[in-house]
Amino acid sequence: LANPASEALQGQLQQSHPAQIAEMLTGLPSEDRQKVVEALPSEAIPSVLAEMQTAVRNSLLANLDVGVLTETVCVLPEPYAAKLLESLPNNVADEIRETLDPKARERIDATLEWPKGTAGRLMHVDAVSVRAHVTIAAAQRYLRFRKTAPHNSDGLMVVDRANRYLGKVTYAALLTNPPEATIESILDPRAVAVQASLSEEETARLFEQRDLFSVAVVNADGALIGRIAVDDVVDVIRRLADQRMLNLSGMTREDDTFGPVLPSARKRAIWLGINLMTAFLASSVIGLFEHTLDKIVALAVLMPIVSSMGGITGSQTLALVIRGLSIGSITSLNARRLARKELAVGGLNGVLWALMVALVTMLWFGDFRLGLIIAAALVLNMTVAALAGWGLPLLLTKLGQDPAIAGSVLLTTVTDVVGFFAFLGLATVVLL
Amino acid sequence: LANPASEALQGQLQQSHPAQIAEMLTGLPSEDRQKVVEALPSEAIPSVLAEMQTAVRNSLLANLDVGVLTETVCVLPEPYAAKLLESLPNNVADEIRETLDPKARERIDATLEWPKGTAGRLMHVDAVSVRAHVTIAAAQRYLRFRKTAPHNSDGLMVVDRANRYLGKVTYAALLTNPPEATIESILDPRAVAVQASLSEEETARLFEQRDLFSVAVVNADGALIGRIAVDDVVDVIRRLADQRMLNLSGMTREDDTFGPVLPSARKRAIWLGINLMTAFLASSVIGLFEHTLDKIVALAVLMPIVSSMGGITGSQTLALVIRGLSIGSITSLNARRLARKELAVGGLNGVLWALMVALVTMLWFGDFRLGLIIAAALVLNMTVAALAGWGLPLLLTKLGQDPAIAGSVLLTTVTDVVGFFAFLGLATVVLL
Structure with a gap:
């Protein structure tokens, strides 16, 4: 990648979606991947890393400095941050964990607590919850006060005083029902919760069978601890299907097609x-x-x-x-x-x-x-x-x-x- | 299936999700499938048929009467209704089409217009749209007036006077932004539209790369004609992955595992x-x-x-x-x-x-x-x-x-x- 080409590259990179950049990097040999990553604005690196196959991401991590890695861990949703920390050498991972602020560390640890391949590892811990007795109008005021909803969420979780999961109300229901109605009256009957210990395969099957957008995650006591969105489940489905096909020839998904x-x-x-x-x-x-x-x-x-x-x-x-x-x-x-x-x-x-x-x-x-x-x-x-x-x-x-x-x-x-x-x-x- | 067993069966069927019943039917030999379907309340049949693999559904169609089939076509979302009509003998399909009310027929024909395997075949034609200059408060009033949102939708489509697609606003954005803001000011920047002629494989790839919940479908003129929800795309991903694996042994997904x-x-x-x-x-x-x-x-x-x-x-x-x-x-x-x-x-x-x-x-x-x-x-x-x-x-x-x-x-x-x-x-x- 010569210098003028590099400028053209930078222009192109700025207009591309992180997923497109990640895909493009997957198709490059290891040496060129490094050069493209260096051409990226450092604030763009985290989201590009998040979109990557594990094997490709691992081929890049060694050359990133701890600052960018820490920033990446902070910016990523919990499931990705946990995965990233796990793929780093132990000493680097520990160094990053120590520089995280306690709240961020706690959120990541809440995910890492669950074994690989479980619903707990897929969950985001940023679920927003309300109580069943409040009115729709009150829930709307609360959302306006928050100013944002969690990324790719489709509703509010409903919990009791002890944070036990009772059900879900979709944003659509909040918008189409009279403001004076209570949350309880518009609970979504399809909204089951999954145990954090459920396998990711079973979780994916539930999403497929019930046509879900998102699902609440509860612990063994039934307390709400997070949510899983369908976009992460799509990745699981794709990953398991790929694995099945490649396994038939004795290969794993970890094979980096264009790697060394x-x-x-x-x-x-x-x-x-x-x-x-x-x-x-x-x-x-x-x-x-x-x-x-x-x-x-x-x-x-x-x-x-x-x-x-x-x-x-x-x-x-x-x-x-x-x-x-x-x-x-x-x-x-x-x-x-x-x-x-x-x-x-x-x-x-x-x-x-x-x-x-x-x-x-x-x-x-x-x-x-x-x-x-x-x-x-x-x-x-x-x-x-x-x-x-x-x-x-x-x-x-x-x-x-x-x-x-x-x-x-x-x-x-x-x-x-x-x-x-x-x-x-x-x-x-x-x-x- | 004896009579007392049949009563127990009916009890169990009434408590099951259509997808679970469909899955259970898939694991039965052809003769028993027929008996279970007869035990179903006739209003439950349409949704169970919708959840089924094509080969299993086709094994049942011959024994259903035209009334139930017509009801099924009316109740199903357009993509499923179109698929069902296509799998029936031509004379039965024509008979059903003629008894449909003109509006329902028009909606199904709008889907059937596109070739198999395209985004047009996946789309629901019930997308709700608003104009860009209205306020959030006005959009909210409109939704409350409608009383329901389309099944598995995550936002409103934004169109101009000529129904050309301009973008999308999520329900979450309608709930978290000040009511006096305009729709234009909260347009979702990720919200691309797909051409109805795009292949379903490309459509699925777009959903995967961009982590989408739903996407607008436009025709060659850029006019909004429908929407695709991620749950239908999950089915496509699963179907294409299955096909790829089975193709390696010279088989197709149309093989009915428990069929004759x-x-x-x-x-x-x-x-x-x-x-x-x-x-x-x-x-x-x-x-x-x-x-x-x-x-x-x-x-x-x-x-x-x-x-x-x-x-x-x-x-x-x-x-x-x-x-x-x-x-x-x-x-x-x-x-x-x-x-x-x-x-x-x-x-x-x-x-x-x-x-x-x-x-x-x-x-x-x-x-x-x-x-x-x-x-x-x-x-x-x-x-x-x-x-x-x-x-x-x-x-x-x-x-x-x-x-x-x-x-x-x-x-x-x-x-x-x-x-x-x-x-x-x-x-x-x-x-x-």
Whole structure:
């Protein structure tokens, strides 16, 4: 970035929304990101950092001075400030925490108190509350006196004398009802509260099912401690969906698409290593039949077809089950029925394609028995694959593991081993 | 569902949120779904239908009478009503359209005018607008006179005399600013409008980037024609993310997880058929080396390792690139840089695992040259795989195809063919 270009850049940056700048930075290599951040007015840095993916933000933090970081922590809403503090080295985070004024520190600590991945970590602690017995006119006067409403809020929380959550009134209700009515009379019936300990996945599901804009967060005693707005939940939904997709290839959302090569290679190496072990396992199954193989080259040629068709069948069921588990449509009540359906689908497709492959094999190698063998192996492998695609994610979920991470590699192992064994084993028995 | 159970069911249904009932129905087989719907009070059916996945809703429509369907169309917000009409047989849809009162028909037609997958199809046509010169007090009086605000709205649209969109004022701003101020003075600066022709994917991205609750929809002349609320956008985000994940296994979101077997089998058969053709292609490459294979069984045993490691490497890059394209972080400007990075990552991992595999091969088969051959084939295949994982989704996007659908099957073909060819070709040259 030369100097005149840099001036043009600065002009452009000033007109851009923080989210656009953050997105642009994501697409740059690490060195250039640094230069763009230096070109930003320092008061703009906090909001740009807030909009960034964690991996990209972390690549920048090392070069920012503590002053800008402290300012960032102060300016950010609590959930972002908490995340930022967590991604800094402990000594820097402690230094920043000490320079914060006690009230700001308290607000951030109220968020950090809850474990990662819970509703407590998503909440803003700036919820405005009123009592149920006051009139709409009084609530309106109070809001005018405050002069601002919390960012992306859609109403006031209603609490009792002990700050226990009673419900919510939307701003729309405050505007469309007679001023002399009480808050109690216009409580929004849809307005549930979530426990701060609820998982972010469950929280997101609630927002989706109920079409919510925002929700109150309460502690175990039912006291109002914060609010979650839908824009943060949208980020959660996007993040969980991305994770699910990338997990299927053994990657995480933390992968910085345009980041440096070495960390990326290291992270992906693990997955390849696991796959290699399972590939060796599959190979050793082939090795058991060296004697058979030695005699009939056709077997070696056709072998990958059996394993590959099983792999596809299994991963189709796997993807459906992972999606169903994540949106909550698969439960212990209907899981067995789904197994029967998937077995039927897998078996049907097994028979269909087995006939097809048997025909091609007979024409290609002129061997009737070979066609029958591969057909039987295909039906068997595709049925087992459907069962594995159904059972593996359920088993992994029961063991507390994320099925999207380990599911596909385990599945391929099953379909390779069963496929090779069925095909070569049948051939050994029938042909030799 | 027996009679006493049915009464218990009815009690439970009456206390459930429509979204919960819809979710419960999704997990039931087709026959039971019908019985539950019959147990619902008929006035509850419309909202339950609105919350459902398209495939599940379509499985129920055939058994509902035209009266209930018409009532459903009338009660639903425009985007849902339009979707419902579209999923009915043409003659039923026409019958319903004719019984609608002209105003309701006009509102639905205003949505149906826009193509599927655009912002116009997501919009509600009930946006409330005010003029810029009026005072806050006047706007408040107008809202009290209206008695209700549109469902899930967060503010009033501001238009000029010709209904051209000027901006938005939030309900929060109406409540926190002095009543004598004008609407113009509190216009929300973040409040952009979207063209009705904008794709739903772009619309969702805008909501995510700008943390919006709602957005105005304008036509080509800039006139206000509707509004989109974030809850509908959340559905879009979820739907597109689901689609992307399921597409990787050749399935669509229209698959009804608990639906009947035959349609499911038919849909998945196509994908298996495509995979079979590519598997035969891969097999025919092995067939080229029959002579070599005949002599060295070890080759047949090790062969799947080369293709499988390439497959994993390629699909890691593929998943990253598909994600990047879908969130817009990969552009023509940085695509080449990403290729260099992915090649480096793939090559690095290739060298690492090639050394490992070479060692195991030498120990297993006691053949030094065989170790070198498989190592060379691995490095080559994993490098090509990274390049293919990068290039295929970009090429498919340029051709107007969805990379998530065709990407993984094309990729596996490349890694199988290159892997078998490199390994067996090298073996033929070196060993024979």
